Amino acid sequence: MLRRIGTEQLQVGMFVARLGGPWINHPFWRAKFLVASDEQVRQIRSAGVKEVWIDLLKGRNVPAPEEAEAAAAPAVPAPKPASGPDGPAAVPPPATLEAEIMHARELLQSGKAVIGSMFADVRMGRALEVSGALLLVDAASRSLSRHGQALLALARLKARGDDNYLHAFAVCALMIAVGRTLGLPDDEVRELGLAGLVHDIGKLTVPGAANLRAGERTPEQDEAYRRHPSAGYRILNEARLYSNIPLDVCVHHHERVDGRGFPFGLIGRELSVHARIGAVCDTYDALTAGHPGHQPWSPARAMEYMAVRVDTLFDRRVFKAFSRTVGIYPLGTVLRLRSNRLAVVCAQNDADPLRPRVMAFYSVAQSRPVPHELIDLRHSDETVVAFENAAEWGFTDEQLLELYAPAV
Secondary structure (H helix, E strand, C coil): CEEEEEEEHHCCCCCEECCCCHHHHCCCCCCCCCCCCHHHHHHHCCCCEEEEEEEEECCCCCCHHHCCCCCCCCCCHHHHHHHHECCCCCCCCCCCHHHHHHHHHHHHHHHHHHHHHHHHHEEEEEECCCCCHHHHHHCCCCCCCHHCCCHHHHHHHCCCCCHHHHHHHHHHHHHHHHHHHCCCCCCHHHHHHHHHHCCCHHHHCCCCHCCCCCCCCCCCHHHHHCCHHHHHHHHHHHCCCCCCCHHHHHHHCCCCCEEECCCCCCCCHHHCCCHHHHHHHHHHHHHHHHEEEEECCHHHHHHHHHHHCCCCCCCCHHHHHHHHHHHCCCCEEEEEEEEEEEEEEECCCCCCCCCCCCEEEECCCCCCCEEEEEHHHCCCCCEEEEEEEEHHHHHCCHHHHHHHHCCC
16 A cells, blocks of 8 residues: 655654656666665655655654654564565464455455556556555465465355456466476565566457457457457567566467467467467466356366366476466365264365365255364365265355354
8 A cells, every 4th residue: 555755754664665857767676665764765866865765664654643642652673574575575474364364355455446446457558557566466475375265265165247356366366376386486476476467468458358258259359359468468568577477477378388279379488488378377276267158167166177288288397386276175175074974174184185184064965064173184084075066955155154263
């Protein structure tokens, strides 16, 4: 969250996200930095900078009037800036799933506004500005650091009309998480997050065709749809980006390792690891999201579909990292147990991914809910018989969330 203040209000511990006036008029080579000393404050003021934008998520706010005297006291150690080109990441303390779900809800709501504004600029023909998007990426990264599954689970719950915004956000979160699993450097992971937010931005040039599945589009619509990666590349090429990763992912996320993708039909190692991550994350979220002409698949069904297409459509190393990230049975997956009960996955078991922790909640034989029972399948006689589509049993993802979020 940014706030514009006069430089007379600037203090040690604030995070400067933008300096007022042309960069050539001041001595700071970085536009974003943590104010670490009174000397920096003096330099900013002496350079003639009259106002700055501070990031309240990364540093101190302006003290309230009643705190003005305390502001003159020695500064409290300032928080470290978020991961990115301006400094190392401060690792936030871990949170419970239930607590992080609350943070993630707020983040998704604010993220919708950021992404919506970014998309609106493109529709109006204005140059793409990604500073707000990068702040959103940093916030998503912190959420995933506090709890690795909360944001991923919540981002699947898409309301009608929010598809384009939340698809972008969900792919962003998935790409950050997979990049970390692969051990990529922090700056690359940050750019992967931005790539997730903008990977489909070219669809704004083909709104009619973009909402139709393959086979439902006319030949003309299909041709227009297949041009959206290149259209997105042109949009991003005019923006000021830190790296080429978002452009690479945008133009190549529909390529497949066997050469059957588009727009160029590239094969295997002709695709960067970033593009291969984009292909997996985009496909998974598209399969698990509902949109016109497509009923959402369960996370487990999507994983099964993709697993049998490794080495033909998807890169094996990337998919393995993806499956470690979201789990063989992702959070929120509904399973049928040997006891003929339905249970929702509420925690992963890293040592044995086929035996997660689940909450049993419904009897198939009796066709009615049963008392909830938390079961760790590693230490139980229960086994998984099949995965189920919750909607076919009359349960929504939001109802399931109420079951498993408090359970961990």
